[in-house]
Amino acid sequence: MKIHLKIWRQKNQHTKGEMQDYTLTEVDEEMSFLEMLDMLNLELAKKGECPVEFDHDCREGICGQCGVMINGIAHGPLKNTTTCQLHMRSFKDGDTIYIEPFKVKSFPVIRDLKVDRSGLDEIIAAGGYVSVNTGQAPEANSILVSHEEAESAFDAAACIGCGACVATCKNASAALFTGAKIAQFARLPQGKKESAERTLSMVERMEELSFGHCTNTEACQVECPQDISVLTIAEMIYEYNKAKLKK
Amino acid sequence: MALTGLFLSLFLVIHLLGNFQLLLPEEQAKEQYNLYSNLLSNNPIIKLIAYVLYATILLHTIDAINLTIKAKKANGLSYVKDNRNRASKWYARQMMLLGTVVFAFLVIHFKDFWYPYKFGELPMDDNGNKDLYTLVMISFQELWYVILYAVAILGLGFHLLHGFFSAFRSLGVYHPKYNRIIKSVGVAFAVSMSIGYLIIPFYIYFNF
Ligand code: HEM
Ligand code: FES
Numbered sequence: 001m002k003i004h005l006k007i008w009r010q011k012n013q014h015t016k017g018e019m020q021d022y023t024l025t026e027v028d029e030e031m032s033f034l035e036m037l038d039m040l041n042l043e044l045a046k047k048g049e050c051p052v053e054f055d056h057d058c059r060e061g062i063c064g065q066c067g068v069m070i071n072g073i074a075h076g077p078l079k080n081t082t083t084c085q086l087h088m089r090s091f092k093d094g095d096t097i098y099i100e101p102f103k104v105k106s107f108p109v110i111r112d113l114k115v116d117r118s119g120l121d122e123i124i125a126a127g128g129y130v131s132v133n134t135g136q137a138p139e140a141n142s143i144l145v146s147h148e149e150a151e152s153a154f155d156a157a158a159c160i161g162c163g164a165c166v167a168t169c170k171n172a173s174a175a176l177f178t179g180a181k182i183a184q185f186a187r188l189p190q191g192k193k194e195s196a197e198r199t200l201s202m203v204e205r206m207e208e209l210s211f212g213h214c215t216n217t218e219a220c221q222v223e224c225p226q227d228i229s230v231l232t233i234a235e236m237i238y239e240y241n242k243a244k245l246k247k
Numbered sequence: 248m249a250l251t252g253l254f255l256s257l258f259l260v261i262h263l264l265g266n267f268q269l270l271l272p273e274e275q276a277k278e279q280y281n282l283y284s285n286l287l288s289n290n291p292i293i294k295l296i297a298y299v300l301y302a303t304i305l306l307h308t309i310d311a312i313n314l315t316i317k318a319k320k321a322n323g324l325s326y327v328k329d330n331r332n333r334a335s336k337w338y339a340r341q342m343m344l345l346g347t348v349v350f351a352f353l354v355i356h357f358k359d360f361w362y363p364y365k366f367g368e369l370p371m372d373d374n375g376n377k378d379l380y381t382l383v384m385i386s387f388q389e390l391w392y393v394i395l396y397a398v399a400i401l402g403l404g405f406h407l408l409h410g411f412f413s414a415f416r417s418l419g420v421y422h423p424k425y426n427r428i429i430k431s432v433g434v435a436f437a438v439s440m441s442i443g444y445l446i447i448p449f450y451i452y453f454n455f
Binding site for chain 1: 314317318320321322323324325326327328329330331333334335336339340342409412413415416417418419420421422423426
């Protein structure tokens with residue numbers, strides 16, 4: 001199939017970017033979206049032009065590297081799907097596809113479609129460490145966790161940190177990301193000792209960075225590749241208020 | 248934001264119940280409504296609550312402006328193609344616009360009823376109370392004025408449609424069961440406030 005592409009090209013953080021047009025004539029609908037970009041880059045390389053930079057790693061929907069805006073939607077038209085899991089069968093022959101980087105203050109563009117999402121890492125780092133007993137492998141049943149608790153903690157832990165929530169949010173808020181990271185620990189008995197301190201420092205770090213404030217539009221969950229629940233945001237606020245009261 | 252919003256919502260209920268007295272038969276309504284207004288404006292506790300209410304409106308508005316500025320700053324360059332809207336409701340994204348409609352309305356509402364009552368000259372009714380009733384009745388004889396109210400009330404209705412459940416989220420209510428209940432109550436609240444406040448101007452327009 002024939003696909004027209006309009007892709008954001010930007011040399012680095014300090015230069016202005018702009019859209020450029022490309023056309024691919026032999027796109028196969030079985031290709032993944034990233035394979036289509038590989039095809040474009042191969043053609044560009046053959047012509048001696050600079051390939052389009054984009055982030056990717058696992059290409060199986062688990063690393064969270066591949067986030068871009070496709071036709072103005074984070075990770076493209078399918079809901080709850082990463083860019084790498086999107087296939088060209090979601091488009092039609094002759095379609096024009098707009099591809100842009102996440103344009104958020106806190107995610108500066110490194111080059112083309114690649115952005116610096118280290119703000120999210122800073123929030124994680126602010127959470128610090130959990131105390132655990134080291135040495136022998138622990139007895140599996142010494143801390144009892146019910147199946148439901150384990151599952152719900154895992155639902156929150158499924159966040160792959162791709163940043164689509166921030167990119168989709170009209171406020172560019174990182175509340176869903178931070179909420180998921182706080183909820184995943186809040187739902188387990190391990191690491192309870194540091195719970196209050198962890199919550200306070202993660203939320204405060206999030207607020208210091210240039211993210212906006214959540215107003216519960218709930219757009220984030222719709223575009224989240226892992227369908228992380230917006231209720232983790234309320235849980236973060238609950239944990240934060242609890243920690244504040246204790247302090 | 249959440250606490251001020253919910254306090255304002257509570258006020259809406261009381262204000263509506265009080266104003267339903269306007270719908271009573273004319274003679275009774277006039278006497279009762281003017282007496283009620285007089286009691287409210289002279290009661291020291293109500294006076295105190297009124298000051299809290301003015302402060303709440305200001306705080307809510309300042310908070311709203313802050314949120315909007317923060318969002319502006321956090322957003323980067325605009326997208327050449329932007330379809331982010333598909334993931335949320337328009338009224339959830341336009342809370343500032345809806346709030347501004349409500350605010351503009353409040354200014355008019357205060358100027359037309361609150362100011363003349365508190366500081367202006369109003370004729371007295373038979374019981375020696377200021378005749379706010381007649382002022383209200385006359386105001387709603389104008390169609391454009393009724394339409395102005397209708398627009399503002401619909402704006403408020405949509406503001407509440409998002410605001411009510413959002414306030415509880417912002418306060419940290421995260422249990423799925425309570426959230427389902429709150430969402431339904433929020434819809435019922437927004438709809439009943441809108442209908443309730445719409446009835447009054449239209450009833451007066453068509454019946455007097
Ligand atoms: C009777 C008048 C009003 C009522 C009952 C009301 C109610 C509410 C409620 C319940 C919320 C949700 C709070 C939260 O999510 O934490 C809210 C949010 C908000 N209000 Fe109001 N409000 C009123 C007037 C206004 C005015 C005058 C403005 C602006 C000038 C305004 C702007 C906003 C904004 C920007 C938000 C935040 C958006 C959000 O959280 O989704 N409101 N309001
Ligand atoms: S490349 Fe790893 S999630 Fe897409």
